[in-house]
Amino acid sequence: MDKLRNIIGKNQAQGAGGAGAPAKARDLRLKLGVLAVLLLLPILLQNEPYYQEILTFVFLWGAMSGAWNIVGGYAGKFSLGHAAFFGIGAYTSGLLYTKLGISPWLGMFGGMLLSVIFALLIGVVTLRLKGKFFALCTIAFGMLVEIMAVYLRGVTGGSEGLLIPYEPGFWNMTFASKVVWAYIFLALMLGVYGVSRWLDKSALGYRLSALREDEDAAEALGVNTLAGKLSSITISAAITALGGSLFAQYFLWLEPNFCVSLDLSQQFALISIIGGMGTAIGPLVGAAIITPLQIFLRAAFGSAASGMSMMIYGFLLVVVVLYMPKGIVVEVRDRLRARRTKAVAGVVEREVSNVA
Amino acid sequence: MLLELHDVTKRFGGMEAVKDVDMGMDQHELVGLIGPNGAGKTTLFNLVSGYYPPSQGSIKFQGREVAGRKPHHVTRMGLCRTFQLTRPFTHLTLLENAMVGTLCHCSELKRSREVAHWALEQVGLDHRADDLAQGLPIGHRKKLELARTLATKPKLLLLDEVMGGLNPMEVQEMSATIAKIHAGGTGVLMIEHVMSAVMCLCQRIVVLHHGEKIAAGSPEEIRRNPKVIEAYLGDSYAVAGTCEAGPESASPTGQA
Numbered sequence: 001m002d003k004l005r006n007i008i009g010k011n012q013a014q015g016a017g018g019a020g021a022p023a024k025a026r027d028l029r030l031k032l033g034v035l036a037v038l039l040l041l042p043i044l045l046q047n048e049p050y051y052q053e054i055l056t057f058v059f060l061w062g063a064m065s066g067a068w069n070i071v072g073g074y075a076g077k078f079s080l081g082h083a084a085f086f087g088i089g090a091y092t093s094g095l096l097y098t099k100l101g102i103s104p105w106l107g108m109f110g111g112m113l114l115s116v117i118f119a120l121l122i123g124v125v126t127l128r129l130k131g132k133f134f135a136l137c138t139i140a141f142g143m144l145v146e147i148m149a150v151y152l153r154g155v156t157g158g159s160e161g162l163l164i165p166y167e168p169g170f171w172n173m174t175f176a177s178k179v180v181w182a183y184i185f186l187a188l189m190l191g192v193y194g195v196s197r198w199l200d201k202s203a204l205g206y207r208l209s210a211l212r213e214d215e216d217a218a219e220a221l222g223v224n225t226l227a228g229k230l231s232s233i234t235i236s237a238a239i240t241a242l243g244g245s246l247f248a249q250y251f252l253w254l255e256p257n258f259c260v261s262l263d264l265s266q267q268f269a270l271i272s273i274i275g276g277m278g279t280a281i282g283p284l285v286g287a288a289i290i291t292p293l294q295i296f297l298r299a300a301f302g303s304a305a306s307g308m309s310m311m312i313y314g315f316l317l318v319v320v321v322l323y324m325p326k327g328i329v330v331e332v333r334d335r336l337r338a339r340r341t342k343a344v345a346g347v348v349e350r351e352v353s354n355v356a
Numbered sequence: 357m358l359l360e361l362h363d364v365t366k367r368f369g370g371m372e373a374v375k376d377v378d379m380g381m382d383q384h385e386l387v388g389l390i391g392p393n394g395a396g397k398t399t400l401f402n403l404v405s406g407y408y409p410p411s412q413g414s415i416k417f418q419g420r421e422v423a424g425r426k427p428h429h430v431t432r433m434g435l436c437r438t439f440q441l442t443r444p445f446t447h448l449t450l451l452e453n454a455m456v457g458t459l460c461h462c463s464e465l466k467r468s469r470e471v472a473h474w475a476l477e478q479v480g481l482d483h484r485a486d487d488l489a490q491g492l493p494i495g496h497r498k499k500l501e502l503a504r505t506l507a508t509k510p511k512l513l514l515l516d517e518v519m520g521g522l523n524p525m526e527v528q529e530m531s532a533t534i535a536k537i538h539a540g541g542t543g544v545l546m547i548e549h550v551m552s553a554v555m556c557l558c559q560r561i562v563v564l565h566h567g568e569k570i571a572a573g574s575p576e577e578i579r580r581n582p583k584v585i586e587a588y589l590g591d592s593y594a595v596a597g598t599c600e601a602g603p604e605s606a607s608p609t610g611q612a
Contacts, residue, residue, distance in 0.1 A: 203459050203468075210445050210456040217443035220405065222431035222460025222508050278447075 042182035052178055054292050059185035060247060062287030065271035066192035066280075067239035072269055073277035074199055075232040076212030077127060080265045081138030084145035085115045085237040087260030089244025091149065091156060094164055094254055097172070104173035108245035115241035119233045127229040142265050149256035161255035164248060173249040181250050188246065189284065192239055196280035208232055212278070240268075274320055276327030285329050357419070358383050358512055358543045359404070359435075364413035366399055366567075373399040375567040376413075381512070386534075386544045388558035388575075390551075392588050396567040397547045398440060401514050405437040406430035417512065432460055434511035438504075438518055440547075442497040444489035450476060450500055451485040457507030475507035479533055495526045499533075506537065513537065515546040519553055531557055551589070555579065563588065 045052040068082050092114050093107030102110075126137040149156050156162055168176045175181060199205035210218040211225045218225055248254055258264065267290075275286025293316070297309035324331040359381040366374040374396040381387055389397050402408045404415055406427040415422040417435050425433075436457075445453050454472035455465075462468045476482040479499040489500060498518050505513055515534070519527050531553045538544050548554045554561065555575040563571040563578060565587040571578060578584055 201465070203463050203465060206448070206452060206456050206459060209448055209452070213445045213447060214443045216407070216427075217439060217445070218456065219407075219427035220431060220437055220439070221457040221504055222428050222436075223456060224426070224428045 038186060042179050042186070045182075046179055049178065052182060054295050056178065056182045056185055056250070057295070058287050058291045059182065059189045060243065060250075061267065061271060061291050062284045063185065063189040063192045064240060064243045065268045065275070065283035065287055066189065066196060067236050067243065068268035069272045069277060069279075069283045070196065070199065070239075071229075071232045071236040073272055073279070073282070074196075074205065074208045074212065075229050076208075076278075077229060077233070078131065078135045078269070079138040079233075079236075080135050080262065080269060081122075081140075081142030081145075082236070082240055082268045083260050083262065083264035084142045085119065085240035086244040086247070086264060087145055087149060087254075087256070088115045088118060089241025090248040090254050090259050091162065091244075092241070093245035094162055094248040095155065097249075098162065098164055103171045104245060104249050105171065108242055111241040111245045112238045115237040116234050119237035120230060123230045123233045124226075127226060127233065139262065139265075142260070142262055146256050146260040146262075149260050156254075156256070159256060161253055164252040164254070166252055173246075174252070184246060185250075188243060193280055193284060195235065195239070200280060204228065204231060209278075270317070272327070274317070274327060276329030276331075279327075279329050282327050282329040286327070289328070357381070358385070358417070359545070360414075360416040361400075361404070362414045362416075364400070364403060364415060365411050366396075366403055366408060367411045372567050374403065374410075374564075377564070377567075377569050379562055379569060379572065381543055381545060384538070384541055384543055386538045386557060386559050387546070388554040388561040389545060389547045389564065390549070390554060390561060390578075390588065391564035395564040397564055398516060399567075400564070401437055401516055401547065404430075405435065405514060428460070431508055431510075434509070435514070436505040436508045436510040436512075437514035438501045438516050440516040440520065442494075442501045444492065444497055444500055446488065446490040449486050449488055450481055450503075453489050453500060454503050454507040457504045458509075460508050471509070472507050475503045478506055478537065479503045480529070494521045495523070498522060498526075498530070502530075502533065510542060512543040512545065515544060515548075517547055517549065519548055519550045522550075527553055 041055055042052065045055055064082075064086065068079065071077050072079055089108065089111035092111035093104045096102040096107035096110055097104050122138070122141050126134055126141075129137060150159050152158070164174075166174060168174050199208070207218065207223045207228045210221065210223055211228050215225050218228075244259065247259065271286035271290050272283045273286070274290055275284065276282025294309075294313060297313055301308035301312070320328070326334070357380050359379075361377055361379045364374060364377045365372060377400065389400070391397055399408070403410050404417075404422060406422060406425050406429065410423050417430070417433055420433065422430055422433075422435070445456065448456070451469065451472050454475045455468050457475070458468035458471040462471060473482055473485060476485055479502050481496065481499050481503060484496070489497075492500065498521070502515070502518055518534075519530050522530060527550055534544060534546070534557060546554070546558070555578075558575060561571075561573065561575055561578045562569060563581075563584050565583075570587060571581045571584050573581070579589070
C-alpha cells in the first residue's frame with residue numbers, strides 16, 4: 001500500500017508542478033529564443049518601413065494592453081477609460097515640450113504623476129462599484145478627458161490636434177531612425193511583461209487574484225481590497241501615461257479623436273481579452289495577432305470596400321470569443337495541462353497494475 | 357473577555373434579524389451557536405466579523421470595538437470567519453489560497469509560504485498543496501476554508517457550518533481538527549447543525565431563535581432546556597443525542 005502511495009505521490013508531484021528541471025530548462029531556452037528574435041527583428045526590418053511600423057505598433061499596443069491587464073485582468077476591474085491615461089501622458093509631456101521647452105524625458109514623469117493623481121481620484125470613487133457599473137464609469141471618465149482635450153483649444157489645439165516639431169536629438173526625444181523607436185517600445189513592452197511576472201509571484205499579485213474572484217472572501221482573509229485595487233490602477237495608469245508620452249514623441253501629432261478615444265480604450269481591453277486576461281504573456285500574444293491583422297485588413301479593403309475590414313475583424317473576434325472565451329494563452333495552457341494530467345493518470349494506472 | 361456582545365440588534369427594514377443579543381466568550385473557549393434556520397446565526401457572524409454594522413449595541417473583541425471597522429481590519433485584529441457556502445479562489449492552488457490568509461500578518465513570501473503549509477497540514481490537505489482549488493469535493497472545500505482562516509493566525513475563529521454536507525467520517529475528522537485548533541489556544545465560536553458534534557465538542561452553547569438568545573449553558577443544560585427542545589432540538593433529541601462519537605472527537609481538549 002505504501003508503495004502504491006509513493007507512486008501516486010511521485011506522479012502527482014510531476015503532473016501538478018509540471019516543471020521538472022528539464023521542463024524548466026526548456027522553458028528558459030524558449031524564452032531566450034523569443035527574446036533573441038525580438039531583439040533582431042527591428043534591425044532585420046530596417047529596410048522595410050511598412051513592416052517596421054507594424055512591428056513598432058505591436059510593441060506599443062502590447063505594452064499598453066499589458067498595462068491595462070494589470071487592472072482589467074489581474075484585479076478584474078474592467079476599465080474602458082484607459083485611453084484617458086494614455087492621452088494625459090501624451091498631452092502632458094507634449095505640451096510641456098512644445099510650450100515650455102521641457103525635455104520629454106522629464107515631461108513624461110509629469111504625465112505619469114498627473115495620471116496617477118487622476119487614477120486615485122477616479123479609483124477611490126468608482127472602484128467600490130461592481131462589474132459593469134465600474135466599466136460604465138470609466139467610459140464616462142474617458143469621454144470627459146476626450147471632451148476636455150477638444151474644448152481646451154487654446155492649450156491642446158482642439159480637434160485639429162497638437163503638432164510636435166520634428167527636431168531630432170536625444171534631449172528632444174525625437175529620433176530620425178525608426179529603429180530606435182522599435183527598440184524603445186520593445187523595452188517598454190518587456191518592462192510591462194516584467195512587472196506582470198513580478199505580480200504573478202508577489203504578495204500584491206496574490207491579493208489581486210483573491211479579490212478578483214471573491215471580494216468578500218478576500219476581505220475575510222485580511223485583504224484590504226480597496227487598497228489592492230487602488231495599487232493596481234495606479235501602476236496601470238502610470239505605465240499607460242508613460243506609453244502615451246513616448247507615443248507623442250514617436251507620432252509627433254496628437255489628436256483627441258485618436259489618442260483619448262473610446263476606440264483606443266476598447267483596443268487595450270480587446271487585445272488582452274483575445275490574448276488572455278490575467279496572464280503576463282496574454283496581452284503580448286494578443287497584440288502580435290490583433291495589431292497586424294487590423295493593419296493588413298485596413299490596407300486590403302481600405303479603398304475598395306471601406307467598412308469591409310471592420311466586418312471581417314469583428315467576425316474574427318466573435319469566433320475567438322466563442323471558441324476561446326478565456327483567451328488564446330489560457331485556452332492553450334489549459335489544454336496542454338489536461339493532456340499532461342491524462343498522461344500522468346495513464347502512468348499511474350500502469351504502475352498500479354504492476355504492483356498489484 | 358475575548359468577545360463581548362452587548363445589546364446587539366440588526367434591523368433589515370422592519371425585520372429584526374438579531375435582537376438585543378448579549379453574549380461573551382472567555383479566552384480559549386469553544387462555544388457553539390445553534391438555532392433553527394433563519395434564527396439570525398449567520399447575521400450575527402456578519403456583524404461580529406465587520407460585514408454589517410449593527411443597528412444598535414456594541415461588539416468588543418479583546419476590549420476593542422468592532423463596529424465601524426472593515427472586515428479585513430477585523431481579521432487583522434485576530435478575528436477570522438469562514439463562510440457557510442465555501443468560497444475557494446479557484447484560479448489559485450491550495451497553498452496560494454492559504455497564502456492569501458498568511459499575507460495579512462507576514463509580507464515576506466517565503467515565510468508566509470511556510471505558514472500556509474502549516475495551515476494546510478492542520479486540516480490534512482498539505483499533500484494537495486500544489487493542486488488548483490478548482491473542482492474540489494465538498495469535504496476538501498470545507499477543510500480549505502478552515503485552513504485559510506487558520507493561516508491568518510486568529511485568536512478567535514468563527515466557523516459557519518464547517519460540517520455541513522460532510523459524511524460521518526469527515527465529521528469526525530473535522531471535529532478532531534477543531535478540537536486540536538482549540539487545544540492550541542484559539543477561541544472558537546461555531547454555528548453547526550450536526551448536533552452530535554456540537555454537543556461533544558463545545559464547552560458552552562448559545563441558542564438563537566427569531567434573532568433572540570433563548571438559552572445559554574453547558575451542552576447538558578441545553579439538551580434538557582424545554583425552550584430549546586421546543587424551538588429546535590425536538591422531543592426525541594433529549595434521549596438520542598448522546599456522545600457516541602469516537603474518543604478523539606469526544607474530548608474538547610483533544611489529544612488527536
